[in-house]
Amino acid sequence: MTVKQPILQMTGIHKRFTGVHALNNVNFRLFPGEVHALMGENGAGKSTLIKVLTGVYTADEGNVTIEDRPVSVANPLMAQAEGISTVYQEVNLCPNLSVAENIYIGREPRRMGCVNWKEMNARAHKLLQERMNLNIDVTRPLDSYSVAVQQLVAIARALNISAKVLILDEPTSSLDQKEVRELFAVMRKLKAQGLAILFVTHFLDQVYEISDRITILRNGELVGEYFTAELPRIELVLKMIGKDLELLAELPNGAEGKQAALNGLFLKADRLGREGAIEPYDFAIKRGEIVGLVGLLGSGRTEAARLLFGADRSDSGTLAINGKRTKLDSPRHAIGQGVAFCSENRKTEGIIADLTVRENMILALQARRGWFRALSKKRQDEIADEYVLALNITPKNPEALIKNLSGGNQQKVILARWLLMQPEFLILDEPTRGIDVGAKAEIQKLVLSLAKKGMSVLFISSEIEEVLRVSDRVAVLRDHRLVQEISGEGMNQQTVMQAIAGGQA
Structure with a gap:
């Protein structure tokens, strides 16, 4: 032979x-x-x-x-x-x-x-x-x-x-x-x-x-x-x-470890939509709640999320935050309302490749303060060191150019940027796409800990198992329509896949 x-x-x-x-x-x-x-x-x-x-x-x-x-x-x-x-x-x-x-x-x-x-x-x-x-x-x-x-x-x-x-x-x-x-x-x-x-x-x-x-x-x-x-x-x-496998073993599975009591409504959308992007949909999220958003690519997941961040303007429906009706006509307005959005496209909508880890982290915070109230270098270093340690960003050098970091570590830097803003509602669009199993587990643990502290999280992912692992509820999109919400004992892969497919298994 x-x-x-x-x-x-x-x-x-x-x-x-x-x-x-x-x-x-x-x-x-x-x-x-x-x-x-x-x-x-x-x-x-x-x-x-x-x-x-x-x-x-x-x-x-x-x-x-x-x-x-x-x-x-x-x-x-x-x-x-x-x-x-x-x-x-x-x-x-x-x-x-x-x-x-x-x-x-x-x-x-x-x-x-x-x-x-x-x-x-x-x-x-x-x-x-x-x-x-x-x-x-x-x-x-x-x-x-x-x-x-x-x-x-x-x-x-x-x-x-x-x-x-x-x-x-x-x-x-x-x-x-x-x-x-x-x-x-x-x-x-x-x-x-x-x-x-x-x-x-x-x-x-x-x-x-x-x-x-x-x-x-x-x-x-x-x-x-x-x-x-x-x-x-x-x-x-x-x-x-x-x-x-400590990182994976510590993650709750299904409904285990979720918030026993949720603390009131943060955001409510009634028939919110945008012609050609997403059909009018109803959506609500409580404080400390994680809602998963699933559907095939092209189903309208990102389009639905962008309306909640003001990145796209809705042409139908209403939106209320903390019980007050509002219209998010720009991301700046959304940030002022306590909403943060971590885009799936970290290369073009997230990182500034030629800036350092530290500079990428403090961008949003500095923009909110205004350029005439610059953060001191000492304060920037303190922030960078804190989040490099907290999120296990490697290499542990805040002065490294972010373009030289792996995809998972770039994602952590973007997460740090938004966490610095202390948002009440965090939209994560494919936060673990293209990153390894260890980094995925760390990000999932972070999401669960944020929810435990009262932050509302919309978790968008094409990996159904991951969504089920962290979510209290799952909303299913198909053909640019929100077709079903699933919670409780019915929250399993088979039910979600049937909802995505639109028919029997």
Whole structure:
């Protein structure tokens, strides 16, 4: 029997930044015809390893071989030339160009010095049909299709430049369940054709559904490589977080540990709506109550929340806060009413990438005080040190640029920003998307502790189990309508899924 040889091997990889040993003697190997999951908490070194592999960073020490041939990948173009292609969570294509143009940009077939549009469109259509099982009009602009289709187009482009290794970095974070199934069908087909796929995700269910092998990193070091079928889930979590499951075990499950008595109504919406975004809905939340908001992507979850924060203006219905009727016509007005909103899009609506952790934390507080009442540097340092410690933000350096932090730690900084405002009502839109299990548990614990102190929380998440874990009630959205509220003994996955589906299980 012939022993399969790895198509890619990284040995003894070290990468250091100022004051941080991001990768410490890491080994990694990838075989043809396999889906290999790269797992680890935020800050474990996954992104750094991928950037070394794709030439964004240069390793300080270590070797990389492709098909037993030593290579030195100095930049992303060299990585592509070696057959390594990456598809990122945010599709890195040109939305205004056609599907065919995106696939062949920079490599368009030409005839007599001009782009041969007919041939390019025909090639693109054939490529998508044969390798992606995707039959679409390739002459339409890319942004006229769903995120799922855009992901497949990005993969098709990667394959068209003779990829031997395909890196999928959080490809499912913006997809619904149906779209995830379609992507996995394509991945299985590519795997059968001999492609090596490196799959980065935080969804444990997906890891066990699609991957053959798992490599785990922790604190920049290799924990081990395992066959997926031989690694129980509980062991995977233990190896990722490197400690007992105290964080997870302390979290109440279902209705356990919730507030026994809730202290009056904070906010009430009657037939609040916005044409084209969310149909009129009724919503109420008490002090110290956590209400979960669930639904498929595109169901109207974010749209409903934005009306409660004044980010979008309602064109129907009424809103009352603390029993007084009000109209939130701007986020500034909402903040003045004790409402805070932590957006799901932390990259564009949350962090200021080139500012430090400290500067990002104090932004909202400073804005409320006014720029003529500046917080002293001493007070800023006190605030930053307090919240870095309280939220376990790493690295524990308030002067670090926030863009250099992992996604989970960036999320904690944004949470700290809003907690400094001492809001009465906190809207969390996908607060744990794209972060590891340990950081998720810490954020869930924080939410529960805030509610215990009397804060009202609207918790929006695509992970139903997570919503059920922290919520007193669950509101279900479908097709931009609030269709059902579930509480008490009926609050379980089956009931919620039936409500989302709109029919019998």
